[in-house]
Amino acid sequence: MRALTLIADRQLELTDIPAPPTPGPGEVQVRIGAVGLNHLDVWGFRGMAFAKRKLPLVVGAEAAGTIESVGAGVTAFKRGDKVAMYGALTCGTCKACREGRDNLCENVGGIMGFHVDGFARDLVTMPARLVVPVPDNVSLRDAACAPIAFGTVQHMLFDNAKLQPGETILVHAGGSGIGTVAIKMAKALGCTVITTVGSDDKAEKAKALGADHVINYRTQRFETITRKLTQKKGVDVVFEHVGGEGFNGSLLVLKRGGRLVTCGSTAGPTVQINLMQLFQQQYKIFGSFGCTIRNIRESLDKMAGGMLPVIDTEVPLAEFARGLARLEGRQVFGKVIVTF
Numbered sequence: 001m002r003a004l005t006l007i008a009d010r011q012l013e014l015t016d017i018p019a020p021p022t023p024g025p026g027e028v029q030v031r032i033g034a035v036g037l038n039h040l041d042v043w044g045f046r047g048m049a050f051a052k053r054k055l056p057l058v059v060g061a062e063a064a065g066t067i068e069s070v071g072a073g074v075t076a077f078k079r080g081d082k083v084a085m086y087g088a089l090t091c092g093t094c095k096a097c098r099e100g101r102d103n104l105c106e107n108v109g110g111i112m113g114f115h116v117d118g119f120a121r122d123l124v125t126m127p128a129r130l131v132v133p134v135p136d137n138v139s140l141r142d143a144a145c146a147p148i149a150f151g152t153v154q155h156m157l158f159d160n161a162k163l164q165p166g167e168t169i170l171v172h173a174g175g176s177g178i179g180t181v182a183i184k185m186a187k188a189l190g191c192t193v194i195t196t197v198g199s200d201d202k203a204e205k206a207k208a209l210g211a212d213h214v215i216n217y218r219t220q221r222f223e224t225i226t227r228k229l230t231q232k233k234g235v236d237v238v239f240e241h242v243g244g245e246g247f248n249g250s251l252l253v254l255k256r257g258g259r260l261v262t263c264g265s266t267a268g269p270t271v272q273i274n275l276m277q278l279f280q281q282q283y284k285i286f287g288s289f290g291c292t293i294r295n296i297r298e299s300l301d302k303m304a305g306g307m308l309p310v311i312d313t314e315v316p317l318a319e320f321a322r323g324l325a326r327l328e329g330r331q332v333f334g335k336v337i338v339t340f
Helices: 039-045 146-160 177-188 200-209 222-229 246-252 275-280 293-304 317-328
Strands: 002-008 011-016 027-036 062-070 082-085 123-127 131-133 168-171 192-197 213-216 235-240 254-262 284-287 311-316 335-339
Touching: 002 317, 011 317, 027 082, 027 146, 039 317, 062 146, 082 146, 131 293, 146 177, 146 235, 146 254, 146 293, 168 177, 177 192, 177 200, 177 235, 177 335, 192 200, 192 222, 200 213, 213 222, 222 246, 235 246, 246 254, 311 317, 317 335
Parallel strands: 168 192, 168 235, 192 213, 235 254, 254 284, 311 335
Antiparallel strands: 002 011, 027 062, 027 123, 027 335, 062 082, 082 131
16 A cells, blocks of 8 residues: 655655554554644654654654444444544553543553654554544545644643633634634634734735734734733733744733643744743643544534634645645645645
8 A cells, every 4th residue: 555654854755565454353444535734744754753763654643534444343433434533542541541631641652653653544554442433524634634733722722721702812823724723713712813924915814714813923023912902901812832932922912810822832942931920920821732532523523513624735645745845834824635
């Protein structure tokens, strides 16, 4: 079968590899239909793995497909069912897994496409407990955005930040895959959305998505504009996934007792925090990574209800590197999807 493999840092190769074994007890085999690209793929492409990994490595951390076959004891799925897959090899037995906090698994075997072979291949065999059914009216292209893009935002906004109707939220990088989703989810809740983007073209697109106020961070200071928009009171929530120099600016625009939730550091992983500001203003800072399987189900339900991902580009499997380059160059507005 076909597989897109990373053979060295920044070197991808489309190769033929042996098909996976038939599913054993409690397993399913999935024929991949679409893979969503994320900054996680960019980090892996650059060789920024957080643990040792062996190359060649099949890439792809987020995907959807159809059930090809099922193993003994699997009754929830049948051949032809559309599914999305959880991209971390969790143990399923530790306390966190038993409580449904999958992204805090104590014995995780790695992230697919990053530490272990991922989804950019024709077929994959995996535990049925890591597979989520896709509603009939949701396409595989859109469902491929549920495990990371939608699921991450669902976990950040509602499990961590506890976003409430009518609150004001600052969404950083509103043109990114998760930024576009955050705008949509917050507006659906009735929130006032302020967002930052890197160009006037993206600003117009963010307004079309429903953002109430859009700030071009290349020509304006988001701190000044946000404080002015909120009459110096600040926002209730900052949706942060950039890091770097803007992190402290994000704290500055929080109202007293406000919440900042972060899942990324594309502009830099190291910041300095004024602890007096932190405790005097009673900020709440949440680190968030990935999502739970429940979050994927919630995300697919939102898609079935009409909240669809913004798709920037679709590329065939053989042109995966072109999609990755577009993402790496920050040219995108929405998601890049690889189709099979």
